Amino acid sequence: MTVDESEIEQGLDIHSHQWTLRVAEPCPTQFQLFHADKLVYQGKLELINNGDMLDATQAQWRFRHRQNRIEQWCQLHHGDKLSINMNYYFHDNAVVVEYLARNSIPTRLDIRHAITPIEPDVENSLQPADLSEWQRRRHGLPSESIRHSIKPDLFREAFSATQWIVLDKM
Amino acid sequence: MSKIAILPGSTYTRQNSNDCWSMQNTDPLKPGYDFDAHLVAGLTPIIEGDELDYTIDRQSGMKGYIINITSKGEGTIFSGEHEFHVKAGDILLFPPSAAHYYHRKKDNASWFHRWVYFRPRAFWNDWLSWQEERNGVYVTSGLSAQDIDHIESLFVDIEYTAKSDLPYRDDLAINLLEQLLIRCKSVQPDVVSKPLDPRIIQAINYMTQNLNQDFTLEEIAAHTCLSPSRLGHLFRDEMKMTITQWRDDQRISRAKQLLVTTHYSVNHIGRIVGYSDPLYFSRVFKRKAGVSPKLYREKIT
Numbered sequence: 001m002t003v004d005e006s007e008i009e010q011g012l013d014i015h016s017h018q019w020t021l022r023v024a025e026p027c028p029t030q031f032q033l034f035h036a037d038k039l040v041y042q043g044k045l046e047l048i049n050n051g052d053m054l055d056a057t058q059a060q061w062r063f064r065h066r067q068n069r070i071e072q073w074c075q076l077h078h079g080d081k082l083s084i085n086m087n088y089y090f091h092d093n094a095v096v097v098e099y100l101a102r103n104s105i106p107t108r109l110d111i112r113h114a115i116t117p118i119e120p121d122v123e124n125s126l127q128p129a130d131l132s133e134w135q136r137r138r139h140g141l142p143s144e145s146i147r148h149s150i151k152p153d154l155f156r157e158a159f160s161a162t163q164w165i166v167l168d169k170m
Numbered sequence: 171m172s173k174i175a176i177l178p179g180s181t182y183t184r185q186n187s188n189d190c191w192s193m194q195n196t197d198p199l200k201p202g203y204d205f206d207a208h209l210v211a212g213l214t215p216i217i218e219g220d221e222l223d224y225t226i227d228r229q230s231g232m233k234g235y236i237i238n239i240t241s242k243g244e245g246t247i248f249s250g251e252h253e254f255h256v257k258a259g260d261i262l263l264f265p266p267s268a269a270h271y272y273h274r275k276k277d278n279a280s281w282f283h284r285w286v287y288f289r290p291r292a293f294w295n296d297w298l299s300w301q302e303e304r305n306g307v308y309v310t311s312g313l314s315a316q317d318i319d320h321i322e323s324l325f326v327d328i329e330y331t332a333k334s335d336l337p338y339r340d341d342l343a344i345n346l347l348e349q350l351l352i353r354c355k356s357v358q359p360d361v362v363s364k365p366l367d368p369r370i371i372q373a374i375n376y377m378t379q380n381l382n383q384d385f386t387l388e389e390i391a392a393h394t395c396l397s398p399s400r401l402g403h404l405f406r407d408e409m410k411m412t413i414t415q416w417r418d419d420q421r422i423s424r425a426k427q428l429l430v431t432t433h434y435s436v437n438h439i440g441r442i443v444g445y446s447d448p449l450y451f452s453r454v455f456k457r458k459a460g461v462s463p464k465l466y467r468e469k470i471t
Contacts, residue, residue, distance in 0.1 A: 062218070064279060071279040075219050083217035085243075085280040100242055100280045102215040102222065139241065140213065142330040143323045150334045157199075158215035160242060160282060 012065045016090035019167060023070050023088065028061040031088065031113065033095065033165070041165070043097075043113035047084070050108050054078055080104045084111065094164045101159040109159040112136065136163045198287075208234075209343055211286040211329040213241070216274045228270035234289040235298065236270075237350065238262040239318075239325055243280035247272045252305040256283075259318040261310040261354060263298065268306035284325040288347055292426045292466070297351040301360045310354060317357055324350040369394045370408045373401065377417055381424065382444045387413060421445065422458040429467040436463045 011024035011032075020034040029045035047054045056076055064071040073085040080103050087098040099111040139160040141152045197203060198212050199222060216222050240256045247254050247262065248271050255275055256262065264270060274281040290298060300308035313321070324346055332343040355361060366374075372394045377385065390413065391398040405413050421443040428439045440451030440463075455463045 062279075064277070073218055073279040081221070083220035085217045087279070098242060100215065100217060100282060102217055102220055104221070140326055142327050146327055146331060149336060150330050152330070158213050158282065160215075 012063060012070050014068055014070055014088065014090065019090070019095075021070070021088055021090070021095055023063070023072060025061065025063070027057075028059075028072065028074075029057050031097075039118050042116050042118055043165075044116065045086075046110075046112050046114050048110040049078065049082070049103070054082075056084065059084075080107065082109075086111075094166045097163045097165075099159065099161045099163070102157055103159075104157075106155040106157050108154050109156070111159060111161060112163060115165060135166065137161060208289045209286065209328075209332055209340065209347060210288075211284075211325070211332050211343070213282060213284045213329065216243070216245075216281045216283075218274065218279045223274055225273040226270050231264065231266050231268050231270060232287070234266060234287055236262075236264040236285055236287050237354070238264070238283050238285040239322055240281065240283050241322060242282040244275035244278040245272055245281040245283060246275045247307065248305055254304055254309075256309075256311070259311070259313055259315075259322075261313075261321065263300060263308035263310075263354070265298070265306065265308075284322065284329070286325065286328055286347060286350070288344075291344075292430055293423060294348070294351060297355040300354070301358045310357065313357055317353075321350065321353055324353065367404060367408055369396060369401070370405055373405065373413070374416075377413075378420065381417075381421060382442055384444065384446070417444075418454055418458065422455055425451075425455060425463065426459065426466065429463055436467075439463070 009025050011022040013020050013022050015021075018036045020037075022032045022034065023030075024032075029047075031043045032039055033041040033043070045056060047056050054076065056074070059074040059076045061072055061074045069087060069089040071085065071087050073083070076082040076084060082104070083102045085098075085100040087100075089096050097113060101109055101111060103109060139162070140156070140158070141147075142150050198210055199214055214222065239261045240258050242258055244258075245256045247256060248269075300310055302309045302311075328343050328346045328350065331339055331346060336342060373390050376390055376393045387398045387402065391401045394401055396404065402413065405416070409416055411419075425439050425443045428434060428442060429436075432439070434442070436452070437448045440446075440448050443451075445451035445454065452462055455466070459466055461469065
């Protein structure tokens with residue numbers, strides 16, 4: 001269901017064990033990750049188009065809240081028209097964030113969250129704290145078997161990636 | 171969500187919008203694109219509120235087939251009593267006659283689906299029917315994550331290859347499409363079955379190696395150390411057809427390949443696949459393929 005304004009302002013939560021992920025309208029480009037009601041990590045959206053950082057804080061974000069999933073999407077006008085959708089959910093022992101986007105003309109997009117630890121004593125609860133290759137995967141690139149002859153063209157109309165934040169206190 | 175109806179060979183309509191699409195469109199994601207090609211591949215990235223967020227409605231289907239995999243999000247196929255939903259990893263195969271009616275599922279913010287439009291080669295026929303069919307559209311779902319990864323990577327590779335500047339890119343893309351179709355056929359529940367009896371495999375191998383010869387049931391039976399009667403019953407149990415039917419299917423399948431890939435005469439092809447009598451070859455061919463060898467060659471090439 002699409003959520004009402006008051007619910008979004010307070011924040012939309014999904015839970016898994018003692019972990020809570022929260023997305024709120026006042027800061028639509030951030031998410032917060034709590035463990036036992038303590039804020040331990042914060043994610044800040046990084047939206048990079050052709051090497052330039054775009055500001056998505058002023059976009060009219062919309063939200064949909066399900067029991068185990070939060071959806072967030074908007075249309076951003078930055079010269080071209082960019083549609084963005086981010087989906088958050090828990091899976092196995094990780095927070096999963098899906099990034100989907102379409103620009104009206106082919107462009108070189110990258111979308112991710114920069115993760116910052118808040119509580120030093122629980123820093124080790126995310127393993128590892130920095131983002132390594134296996135934690136983030138860009139979808140839609142050709143397979144290894146043809147990559148030697150076909151160079152992936154990153155100027156695309158569509159963008160799709162997934163970021164996993166592995167939690168070891170599940 | 172606006173709605174666009176695209177009927178082959180006719181104009182389209184777009185409701186709830188003042189925008190105009192170009193009729194000579196070179197973008198297959200937008201109305202007016204002429205799918206007059208043997209293979210076109212792409213990804214349709216639909217996000218709620220985006221300009222691509224509309225309903226595809228082609229009541230008469232298309233000239234060729236479309237195979238489609240949901241990459242992310244969810245889509246809705248058909249409406250009313252025929253309506254069903256697809257999620258990541260679900261695969262659809264639209265034959266030419268099947269109606270197209272689909273859009274993003276209303277309670278999901280996105281539907282990213284990859285697709286390949288193609289005109290099939292004659293010998294692909296067996297790969298183009300799947301076990302589950304809904305309103306004329308074949309559906310495959312519930313595959314393992316490993317199968318889905320492999321199949322989706324074939325979709326991606328087909329698109330990259332077809333759009334590349336590689337020599338023989340069309341042939342390479344069609345080769346990858348053949349892999350995709352075989353892979354999809356091989357995961358059908360009615361294909362994933364118990365292994366064949368080794369004596370039946372022996373019989374099949376014998377017939378395949380001697381397809382152009384006039385072998386008898388007794389010769390095959392001797393090769394498999396079974397009596398002719400026992401072999402006949404076992405073959406029918408395992409293959410759901412008689413030995414003669416299976417042999418003729420193989421011969422006609424091979425003849426179809428030769429008709430579209432060589433300039434050999436019809437009589438010569440008949441002899442190559444084991445029919446010394448041209449009239450008998452034409453009669454069997456017409457019974458299996460629905461048309462004479464000559465007409466088949468004209469239609470396909």
